[in-house]
Amino acid sequence: MIYDIEYETMPREALEAIQLRRLQTTLQRVYASVPFYRKKFEEAGITPADIKSLDDLRRVPFTTKMDLRDNYPFHMFAVPMDNVVRIHASSGTTGRPTVVGYTARDVGTWSTLMARALTAGGAGRGDIIHNAYGYGLFTGGLGVHYGAERLGASVIPVSGGNTKRQVVIMKDFGPTIITSTPSYALHLAEVAEEMGVSFKSLKFKHGIFGAEPWSEKMRAELERKLNITAVDIYGLSEVMGPGVAIECHEARKGLHVFEDHFIAEIIDPNTLEPLPYGEAGELVFTSLTKEAFPVVRYRTRDITSLNPEPCICGRTHVRMNRVTGRSDDMLIIRGVNVFPSQIESVLMEIDAVEPHYQLVVDREDNLDVLTVKVEISERGFTDEVKGLQQLERRITKNIKELLGVTAQVKLVEPKAIERSQGKAIRVVDNRQI
Amino acid sequence: MQVEQISVFLENKSGRLSEVTAILSEAKVNIRALALADTSDFGVLRLIVNDTEKARQVLKNNGFTVGKTNVVAVEVADRPGGLHEILTLLHNADLNVEYMYAFVRSSGDNAVMIFRFEKDQEAIRLLQSKGVSVIDGERLCAL
Numbered sequence: 001m002i003y004d005i006e007y008e009t010m011p012r013e014a015l016e017a018i019q020l021r022r023l024q025t026t027l028q029r030v031y032a033s034v035p036f037y038r039k040k041f042e043e044a045g046i047t048p049a050d051i052k053s054l055d056d057l058r059r060v061p062f063t064t065k066m067d068l069r070d071n072y073p074f075h076m077f078a079v080p081m082d083n084v085v086r087i088h089a090s091s092g093t094t095g096r097p098t099v100v101g102y103t104a105r106d107v108g109t110w111s112t113l114m115a116r117a118l119t120a121g122g123a124g125r126g127d128i129i130h131n132a133y134g135y136g137l138f139t140g141g142l143g144v145h146y147g148a149e150r151l152g153a154s155v156i157p158v159s160g161g162n163t164k165r166q167v168v169i170m171k172d173f174g175p176t177i178i179t180s181t182p183s184y185a186l187h188l189a190e191v192a193e194e195m196g197v198s199f200k201s202l203k204f205k206h207g208i209f210g211a212e213p214w215s216e217k218m219r220a221e222l223e224r225k226l227n228i229t230a231v232d233i234y235g236l237s238e239v240m241g242p243g244v245a246i247e248c249h250e251a252r253k254g255l256h257v258f259e260d261h262f263i264a265e266i267i268d269p270n271t272l273e274p275l276p277y278g279e280a281g282e283l284v285f286t287s288l289t290k291e292a293f294p295v296v297r298y299r300t301r302d303i304t305s306l307n308p309e310p311c312i313c314g315r316t317h318v319r320m321n322r323v324t325g326r327s328d329d330m331l332i333i334r335g336v337n338v339f340p341s342q343i344e345s346v347l348m349e350i351d352a353v354e355p356h357y358q359l360v361v362d363r364e365d366n367l368d369v370l371t372v373k374v375e376i377s378e379r380g381f382t383d384e385v386k387g388l389q390q391l392e393r394r395i396t397k398n399i400k401e402l403l404g405v406t407a408q409v410k411l412v413e414p415k416a417i418e419r420s421q422g423k424a425i426r427v428v429d430n431r432q433i
Numbered sequence: 434m435q436v437e438q439i440s441v442f443l444e445n446k447s448g449r450l451s452e453v454t455a456i457l458s459e460a461k462v463n464i465r466a467l468a469l470a471d472t473s474d475f476g477v478l479r480l481i482v483n484d485t486e487k488a489r490q491v492l493k494n495n496g497f498t499v500g501k502t503n504v505v506a507v508e509v510a511d512r513p514g515g516l517h518e519i520l521t522l523l524h525n526a527d528l529n530v531e532y533m534y535a536f537v538r539s540s541g542d543n544a545v546m547i548f549r550f551e552k553d554q555e556a557i558r559l560l561q562s563k564g565v566s567v568i569d570g571e572r573l574c575a576l
Binding site: 377381383384389411413415416 | 438440442443444470471472474475477479496497498499500502531532549
């Protein structure tokens with residue numbers, strides 16, 4: 001099924017005409033209303049009027065997460081706060097989060113795109129959606145929720161955690177669609193099994209999974225254990241939230257980018273030059289219809305490639321392949337973005353430890369486990385175990401408060417963190433995805 | 434009246450403790466008493482040695498995190514109830530014991546216990562006023 005048959009199956013030529021018109025409007029709006037963009041354009045010696053074709057987009061400067069941080073919290077907004085009806089936030093590279101806003105029309109657009117995405121994943125009116133994405137500042141929960149309502153499906157806003165209760169709900173309410181991070185879905189399956197509930201006996205047909213990287217191997221495991229078809233959904237709060245791109249459950253081979261609302265480019269992260277279809281590089285997005293928080297050539301840091309081949313589902317929108325990595329050091333822990341620099345900023349504020357640390361990520365029972373190893377300093381050392389355990393708990397608490405992630409803190413001896421050519425190895429990711 | 438104790442941070446991995454003893458042995462430092470407190474990932478080794486400053490220096494030079502604390506050495510009657518009497522005195526005076534361990538040698542007929550108090554001056558005053566013998570560092574090392 002296709003939710004928006006006119007736009008999703010539009011011939012490329014007509015689609016590109018719409019893209020150009022909407023791009024020009026977006027550039028004019030940000031130039032007029034966001035000082036950051038006006039300054040960037042002026043430095044690059046261009047005005048919106050210079051962008052006469054989609055190809056001219058390459059002349060427009062990039063926007064980075066650092067730019068968003070510098071304009072914290074609301075300076076990137078292109079409308080007065082009177083018109084902003086929703087605010088979300090995601091991790092920044094340091095203490096400050098990245099803040100995004102939505103007008104009423106933006107929330108409507110997002111709902112429609114999520115309705116499209118859910119449809120592509122196999123959902124429709126009459127389905128019951130078990131939405132186990134977190135509700136809150138994170139865009140996952142509310143993004144899926146509004147899309148489900150727009151679609152006319154029944155949504156269970158179960159959010160994350162409290163896994164045993166979720167299993168009871170799955171058994172009693174009979175949801176047909178599950179939306180969550182792929183690792184949480186596998187964890188749910190395990191807990192259900194421990195409770196003697198077989199997914200085969202449940203009514204699930206389709207699963208829509210995202211917010212963290214996963215693999216074809218995990219897809220096979222999810223489809224087998226949950227007895228569903230599993231599709232990948234992509235989004236990021238800076239660009240909108242979930243629903244920027246989605247796989248169709250028919251092909252399950254790459255994620256259709258909703259190109260009437262976003263232009264996707266792949267660039268070489270070193271030269272910053274655009275790369276042709278098929279070549280892997282960093283994904284860059286320009287929003288075409290957003291009002292409160294338009295983004296122009298936003299560098300996602302996600303590494304992938306684009307595939308323009310026609311799809312069996314009938315959608316004409318280009319497909320992005322699975323995200324295979326990052327061009328920065330960001331980690332995704334249980335769906336939460338974590339930058340090592342954020343952990344460092346927490347440690348720097350604690351006198352009792354040295355700023356020598358290492359993040360170790362493991363996956364235990366399908367859940368990510370973050371361990372922060374940090375070297376004890378002589379100033380922080382006491383002869384009492386109690387005091388050292390308090391120190392560990394204090395660091396865990398500060399990390400939790402800043403990032404919303406529970407880390408196991410492990411004090412280690414000075415010089416215990418391996419150093420490679422004088423530089424400490426900051427991240428050891430043992431997850432086999 | 435206190436005794437100096439050094440403490441060493443140890444990760445829970447095999448061979449760490451013997452590295453400490455090797456370093457002290459090479460420096461000809463004699464260990465008079467020792468206690469190890471541990472959790473699942475680290476331990477704190479507490480030592481009373483005949484040359485605190487030297488022990489601290491050689492361990493630090495070898496990359497260990499070393500702390501110095503004052504503890505109290507107390508003579509305890511070597512018979513049933515001997516330790517209990519002392520702990521009762523402390524408890525009645527609301528003085529907390531952070532940890533304690535036994536000293537290897539005895540003092541005459543009495544056993545020697547090492548105490549770490551939250552309020553050590555108060556504890557020493559209390560014990561001495563009740564006729565309990567508190568041993569200073571010099572005497573302790575001579576035992």
